[in-house]
Amino acid sequence: MLQTRKAAVIKIVYDSDEIQELEIISHGKMEKAINYPILTGKVAIGDQVLLNTTAVELSLGTGGYHFVLKGPNPPSGPISREGHIMKLRYTPLQLAVGSCEEEGSPYHAVFLEEDSIEGMPVIVGGLHSMTPILAGYFKNGDCDRRVAYIMTDKGSLPLALSRHARALKELCWLDGTITVGHAFGGDLECVNIYTALLAAKHILRADVTIVAMGPGIVGTSTPLGFTGMEQVEALHAAHSLGGVPILVPRVSGADSRDRHDGISQHTKAILRHTLVPIHVPLLAEVAQTWPLESHGHMFHYKEEEKIRALGDLLAPYPLHVTTMGRGMEQDPLFFKSVAATADFAETIIDHSRDAPFAATDLGSLWRASTNS
Template structure:
């Protein structure tokens, strides 16, 4: 289920808020690795690390990166004081966040009885790659956009180069990570409270909901994480928003099931 190796950090490749990339020497080879400092603590050149090498070994689409599980040079890491909601629950990497709904949140009172997003349009996509073109077009129209990232793919929002770039260009005005996804401007327990928080806190003109990078598919009708699109559209309707399905359409994909309107979209809307 998991392939683990020990290595030594020899070079930092990049760093931004919530994520850093390193070159790590593993069994006499130099390998690219990603660390999330909130999980591992600070990583420095010369540190000995434990690395999850599973995805690269399976030739999966992780960008060729391994993932640092632990830094053996970090003796301890203390909790920040706020929050008590756990994500990645009951795993060795479970982490504590200040969820927007909980009593210690400054937005708790706003959400206690909230049950409507008051007619705001919500664009619901199935691929993370839909986020940038949607934000670019909405930005050209001068609209303020909030993004709710689900836990259907990558869980750390920091992994997304797209989100970082859109925020740098002021094309995203606020982000929410829901379920077990983490690292947004706000954390929320589920899609309903995530949508309510996006509306109440950021007051956007439009909300976009989509998973992070790395959709899971199996080539079967129902076995893909993008099937969440249907449930999210229903949630938007329940909260009195305007649900808008963003279809998956391609004329370049060589797979018949994704040519034209993808079977993912057809399944969700069936």
């Protein structure tokens, strides 16, 4: 059921070509709203807008934001003939983008010639909040590493909603972004996760790629009814394209919900349903406290003191990174477990520069590494 309401714009908190953060007043009450100019045109103070208020009225996790459905200045002008791939298909807001794969793209030949990502580590995470931790770990270790981020369409669809993506690009902690499926607004647009991984390797020249949904996750308190199940496809794609598939385990020492205490039931579901061998880096203390069934996957363990101090790495980052509302002080195990995954991938990147490696060697290489 769609709920709408008219309101007046009283303040523009943030303004760019991709997104406007607004304060609006309706029925005498001040509230927050998001406007995407590419969909509804720019708005100004004093404008009357039509809002989609559904999520806020249901008290869902949108940060208390309504979304502008219609403004007084809809997008106009000649349409570009360069992009023919529709996103938000068959909805009133469908838009055309220039997909990397389509025939008019300057990158079209890449997808005819390349079918491998040549051993590139692909780190697959289930929460958007993992992205700045991973990127920060890589870039503070070696600024020459090229890091790509693929945002899938199982959370927010516009990349512009992600303050993390914005901050990471400004810091140069991400060298490029790719939006896939119905997600849009990345430096590159791709139709699916397979071509997105090829684009990360052969267009962005990434040394490592992070795959995660945008802000927001859907859960239903059932074993498989959560959008993070998409991780299975991403891990399969990384494997089939000749990459190194790495799962970020979701671990918490502070979540009061039984299903997320320790190693999350979400992570366990991914492990059960991923049908190819994948790498799962774990802190030794986590593995000892919450042992996992192997399901044919490769588990690698390392002591916490061998992981670089995450607080120092994130010190230059302008945003406060949280997971489910908790920062590093409230849930250090979540942050350290993500950092351990980055540390494992870092070992692969550094070693692959020197010599070829076998997948079975990665655990011993990681344990032998001297990062501290």
